Amino acid sequence: MIQLQHISKWFNQGGRPNFILKDINLSIGEGEFVSIMGPSGSGKSTLLHIIGMIDQPNEGSYNFMGQDVFKLKEKQRTQLHKSHIGFVFQAYHLIDELTVYENIETPLLYQDVKGTERKAMVADMLDKFNIVGKKDLFPSQLSGGQQQLVGIARALIAKPKLLLADEPTGNLNSKQGEEIMELFTQINKEGVTIIQVTHSEKNAEYGSRIINLLDGRIEKTAVPV
Template sequence: MIQTENLKKVYRTDEVETLALAGVNLDIDNGEFVSVMGPSGCGKSTLLNLLGLLDTPTEGSYRFNGEEVGGYTERERAKQRKGTIGFVFQSFNLIDELTVYENVELPLLYLDTPSAERKERIKAALDRVQIAHRRDHFPQQLSGGQQQRVAVARAVVAGPNLILADEPTGNLDSTNGAQIMDLLAELNEAGTTIVMVTHSPADAEYSGRTIHLFDGKVVSENFIKQEYAAHPGT
């Protein structure tokens, strides 16, 4: 699904040039659950933004589902993202003025999904994350754990085959964090590819492989036995 070769990202201002990624080579297969770890400033979020087609690399190749997408324009990247990539962020990124139902509906509106199908998909997504009883509430009326459940529902409602999660439990207590990780594990077991940035070794144990970044480079990889990945500690 994902192949990068010598992927580099440089941020430039009038006075400073910052090398955020210094030549990253990755291969991620369909159905994998991969964690990306490393200290703050090592390039984790930059890598996720590039993989999610939210930004373009300065140099190198990025092939997504066999297609070179590294040089895509913003319009082309947006078209590729629709219905293909779902995002889960640490800060939830819900729209306060919209209800739970309306937040989850947004990706389907962008895809011009017919009304009847939208209703079915939203119901299924809300049921999946066990938040349907809050469908008419607004984000500020929900706990952090509930907001992240809504964010997961929004990420999966269009049926993407890739979910990118950036510190999905970073703003949650341990109980709610474990519930969100269980949801991601269930999605992965159902066939969704997941790439997750995390500082948490406990969260990383849910994945089948952990990639460690340092100074914008991959410095090591650890593999976790698949039969234990979804149930860390067993």
């Protein structure tokens, strides 16, 4: 599903390259649940953003579902991202002025899904995440855990093949965090490939593979016991 070859990302500092990622080679198969760990500044989020087509490296190649991502025109790349990738952030990134219902519906508006179909898809998500009673509330009226549930529902509404999560439980208490990770496990069982960036060893172990980054390089890969 995902093949990264010789991915490097740097910025110039005093005329010399300062590497954020250095020679990353990584393959991820469909249906995997991969956790990326590493200290702050190791390049975890940058790697996730490159996989999510939000950022581009200085060199290297990226093949996603048989397509050479960096050879696509920007419009094609945006379409590929919208059709197949959902993103969950630590800071939720919900739109304050929109209700829970409207936040979840947003990705479908960009995909020109018809009104009746949108209604059914949002209703299905509200039901799946047990937030039907919250549909007319605004993000500020929700707890952190509820906001993250809405963020995940929004990421999954367009039925992506790949879910990317950047510190998805970073702002939650341990019980809420556990619930989100159990939810991810369920989503993964339903066939969605998941890549999460996390500082938490406990959360990382929900994955089928743990990739450790250090100073922009893959230090080691492990399978949770």
